Amino acid sequence: MVAAKVGSKGKNGTKKKGKFFGEVFIVRERCKGCGFCVEFCPTKVLALDEAMNEKGYHPPIIVNIEACNGCDLCGLYCPDFAIHGIRHRNKEVG
Amino acid sequence: MSKETNKEMNPVEPYLRMDRMPHIWCSGCGIGIVVNCFVRALQKSKVDINKLAVVSGIGCTGRIAGYFKVDSFHTTHGRPIPFATGLKTARPDMNVWVFSGEGDLVSIGGNHFIHAARRNADLKVICVNNFTYAMTGGQVGPTAPLHSIATTAPYGTYDQPFNLPFLAESSGAVYVARWTTFHVRQLVKSMQEIKNKPGFSFLEVIAPCPTIYQRRNRLGDGLAGMRYYKERSKVVNGADTRNVDIKLGGDIIVGKFIDRDRPTQLEAMDQELSHKLGDKYVPYPTGVER
Ligand code: SF4
Ligand code: SF4
Ligand code: SF4
Numbered sequence: 001m002v003a004a005k006v007g008s009k010g011k012n013g014t015k016k017k018g019k020f021f022g023e024v025f026i027v028r029e030r031c032k033g034c035g036f037c038v039e040f041c042p043t044k045v046l047a048l049d050e051a052m053n054e055k056g057y058h059p060p061i062i063v064n065i066e067a068c069n070g071c072d073l074c075g076l077y078c079p080d081f082a083i084h085g086i087r088h089r090n091k092e093v094g
Numbered sequence: 095m096s097k098e099t100n101k102e103m104n105p106v107e108p109y110l111r112m113d114r115m116p117h118i119w120c121s122g123c124g125i126g127i128v129v130n131c132f133v134r135a136l137q138k139s140k141v142d143i144n145k146l147a148v149v150s151g152i153g154c155t156g157r158i159a160g161y162f163k164v165d166s167f168h169t170t171h172g173r174p175i176p177f178a179t180g181l182k183t184a185r186p187d188m189n190v191w192v193f194s195g196e197g198d199l200v201s202i203g204g205n206h207f208i209h210a211a212r213r214n215a216d217l218k219v220i221c222v223n224n225f226t227y228a229m230t231g232g233q234v235g236p237t238a239p240l241h242s243i244a245t246t247a248p249y250g251t252y253d254q255p256f257n258l259p260f261l262a263e264s265s266g267a268v269y270v271a272r273w274t275t276f277h278v279r280q281l282v283k284s285m286q287e288i289k290n291k292p293g294f295s296f297l298e299v300i301a302p303c304p305t306i307y308q309r310r311n312r313l314g315d316g317l318a319g320m321r322y323y324k325e326r327s328k329v330v331n332g333a334d335t336r337n338v339d340i341k342l343g344g345d346i347i348v349g350k351f352i353d354r355d356r357p358t359q360l361e362a363m364d365q366e367l368s369h370k371l372g373d374k375y376v377p378y379p380t381g382v383e384r
Contacts, residue, residue, distance in 0.1 A: 025102050032121035035317045040276075057121065072105075076134065076278035079119060079126025079316075081104045 022070025023086045030082035033057030037074035037083050043067035106133045111163045122316015124275035124301025125155055131278055135285035147190045149178040151198035154229045155222040158193040172202030175210045178217050196223040200256055201236040211265035213359040214293045224303035232306040239342040243310045257339040259351050262296040269295035270352035274323035293358045
């Protein structure tokens with residue numbers, strides 16, 4: 001299975017302010033649509049897709065990547081190991 | 095285990111038998127969250143996975159052992175604690191974890207549970223409590239709240255449920271905590287503490303079972319269960335465990351309740367027999383890395 005590569009890295013290192021930024025990885029086909037990640041993401045980065053995956057569930061999509069701080073709560077809450085977040089320090093951008 | 099994990103790879107992947115995915119757990123089941131928290135705790139405390147054993151009994155939670163890519167064993171129903179006790183006795187250098195459901199651990203295996211706690215066997219016991227025998231179709235379990243509906247109690251249960259932290263404390267456990275699957279950071283922290291704690295540690299994790307328990311009791315889906323935990327859990331660290339019983343529709347008291355020290359089963363044996371037999375006794379080769 002291939003992770004949907006949806007990073008939040010700004011172009012040419014011009015990244016938003018703040019110490020951290022996040023990157024989220026979603027494996028659509030593993031998702032069972034429980035909605036935990038969407039509900040408990042503290043900064044409301046995610047929403048459930050209207051389209052379904054091949055199992056017939058609605059997986060999360062990223063609607064506001066700028067808000068992601070890479071806390072990985074989505075990764076902790078996902079019972080199906082279908083999403084996780086990674087935190088980067090802002091100076092890593094480049 | 096290689097540290098060279100790809101950032102696109104879910105953090106659990108190096109620890110699980112991914113060839114066995116997708117797992118059997120339903121949409122909105124809480125058991126996968128317990129797996130996530132355990133993996134984060136292992137990563138943070140830099141556990142040597144060659145010194146790690148995961149043992150489970152039968153049931154939905156009992157599947158955890160089969161999914162872990164470490165020395166793991168899926169025992170018969172109710173028997174993970176005796177198996178784990180034997181494993182720990184033969185290999186005292188290993189970190190031995192038991193993951194199982196409440197039906198397996200405190201009903202079918204209830205006698206093993208109280209005696210391992212009494213002896214202070216050096217085991218880390220994680221009990222996923224979803225209030226029912228889920229895999230076998232929803233019979234009344236040992237923690238089913240009074241008046242809840244089950245297939246074997248279609249008009250509601252009338253038997254007093256176990257209050258697991260109280261049971262564990264009074265049986266002799268040295269560490270007792272309860273969290274729900276909403277409390278992911280606290281679960282990671284408790285698991286890290288348990289990793290370093292000699293003796294019988296007990297962690298109860300309240301988890302949603304939308305398919306069997308919640309559907310029959312009209313408690314909604316997995317997300318409804320999680321929202322309930324968020325709204326109705328009260329953190330009371332150090333609470334008197336006599337007062338943490340769970341009522342249908344009531345608050346859930348969570349927290350770390352007990353953290354105390356006494357000699358483990360093997361330490362007690364060494365002390366007693368060294369005292370009685372002197373030089374004739376060869377002490378047990380203990381010494382797990384903590
Ligand atoms: S890493 Fe944190 S902020 Fe980013 S999507 Fe996941 S839960 Fe939301
Ligand atoms: S938590 Fe996991 S299974 Fe649930 S909707 Fe999000 S990605 Fe899908
Ligand atoms: S039956 Fe209940 S406990 Fe078993 S996998 Fe489904 S939701 Fe989880």
